Amino acid sequence: MKSKDRNYFKILRAGINTTYQDLGRNNLYHIGIPFSGAMDKRNFQLLNSLLQNDYNSPVIEFAYQGPHLKYFGKDIFFCISGNVSFKIITKEGVIDGNSYQCYLLKNGDEVDIHSTNKSVYGYFSINGTFGVDYYWGSCSINTQAQIGPNNGNKFSKDLEIEIIDINKSFNKRKLDYLGSTIENIRVIKGTNYDYFSESSQNKFFKESFKITKLSDRMGMRLEGPKIENIVDPNIKSEGLVKGVIQITSAGDPIIMLSDHGTIGGYPKIATVISADYDRLVQLTPGSNIKFKDVSLEDAETLYKLYQMETNNIISQIK
C-alpha cells in the first residue's frame, strides 16, 4: 500500500497495558487459554454501538494511562468509553474531549489520552476497522501467553495502528452516560466455602478488603482480615472461571479476571456474579470492597437486569 493511501495512527506514547481487545476467545480453557477480551464488556459494547461498528469489532483497551496517538490519513471519527480524560490536538488548537462522544480527526491531528478517572480501564476506537490478525477467532491480546496481534505484546512507542476500513456513511453520535460504580461486590458461595472457619466466613462477608497494586488483567489481589483455612490450604488442581475468589495459603483472597490461569489449586471461597464483573474490574488499587452473598437464582436475575440496563443505555445514543 502506498503510504499516502494508508490510514493509521502512530503511537507517540503507548500508555499502560494498551492492547487490542474484542469479546475474547471461547472453548480453549482445556488447553490452557483463557477468555481474555475486554475487561469491561459494557464499555466495550457502548463504544462499538456509538461508532456503529460490528458488535465484536476490535477496540483499543488501556489501563490508568492511555496512549498518545497521531493520525495520518483520510477524515475519521473516534470515540472513547469509560471515565477518561483526554485532549484532542488539531491545527486549530487543543480541546478537552468527553467520553461517549464522537470526534472528527483530520490528517496530522492527535489524541492524547491522559488518564482514567477513579477507574482502571478505558476504550478507544474509530468508525471503522483496525487491521488485526485473529487467533482462535479473536484479536484480543493476551500478554501472559503472548497470544494475539503484535506478537501477543502490549503496544509500544512508534507502533503503527493500521485502519483497513472506514465507515463513510457514519453520523456523529453521542451518549450522556456517567458510568456505573459499585461498593458491594455480590458473590455466590464457592465450592470450598466449608474449608474456612466460621469466624473467617463471617469476616469475609462483614469486613472490607482493600484492592492491592498486585492487580492486572489476570487477577486482583486483596488484602484484609486473614481467612483461616481449617481443612487444607490446597485442593487437587481444577478448572477456574472468571470471578472465582481463591484464598491463597497466606489467607488472602485473589479474584480471577479475564486472563487468569485456567487451572488452580487454592480453595474457592466464592465467585463474583456476572452482573458485577464489569464494575469490579474498574475498581482501582486502594479501594475498599465488601462482599455480599446472593443466591444463584438472584444472580441469574441480576444478570438479566444488568443486560437490560446496558441495552437501555444503548437505546439512548443519539
Added chain:
Amino acid sequence: MIKNILNLGDAALYCDFGSDVNQEINSNVIKYFYHIKKLNLKGITNLTPSYNKLIISYDLNMHSFLSLKKKIENIEIKENNKLEKNLIEIPVCCDNNFALDIKRVENKLKLKSDIILEKFFSKNYFCYMTGFVAGMPFLGDLNQEMRLKRLETPRVKVPKGSVGITEQFCNIYTFETPGGWNILGNTPQNIFDTSNQLNPNLVNPGDTIKFYRITLDQYNEIKR
C-alpha cells in the same frame, strides 16, 4: 459417572467425579469432556477437565444452571466408549544447566542423581489434563519413591521447556512462568504451538508420554 453437579458462580457447572486422583476417574472426566465437546452445544463457552472435575462454562444469555444441569445429567456415555490415546515421545536434556533442582531432589529423596533420572525415564506417563498456562500438561504417576513436595519458595521465572516433578505428577513448562515444581531437565521440543490454530497442543488429556534422554549436543541440534 458424574457424582454431583454444583454451580461454580452463576455461569458454570461444576461436575464432580470424585475426590481421588487416579487414571480411572480421570478417564471418565476426559470421556465426558470429549463427548460434550463433540455435541457442540450452543451457548457452552468452555469445558475444563481436570483430575476429577469437569467445569462447563456457559453463556448466561442462553442457559440457566438448572436447565443445563438437566441436559448434562441426561447424557449417556457408554462404559466401553474407548478413549483415543496417542503415545508421544519427548526428548529431555538433563545437563547441569537445565536440571535446576537435581541437588534438592537428591537430598529430599535420598537417591543419587543417576538413579533418580533412570527411574524418571523408565516409565510412561499419562496426561491427566492440560492448562494453567497454554498447553502445560499435567502427567502422572511417578513411583512412590520419586515423590516430593514443590519448592518452598516458587521460582519467579521457570525457563520455557523445563520438565518438573512434584508429588505424583510431572509437567512441562510451555512458557516462561512462575512455578514451584522441581526441575529435572529441559526439552527442546515445542509443546505449545501458537501458529497451529487447529491443534496447538502436542500433548492432550488421555495421551501417554514417554520421555527419553538426550545429550546437550543433541539438544542444541534440535533447537537449531
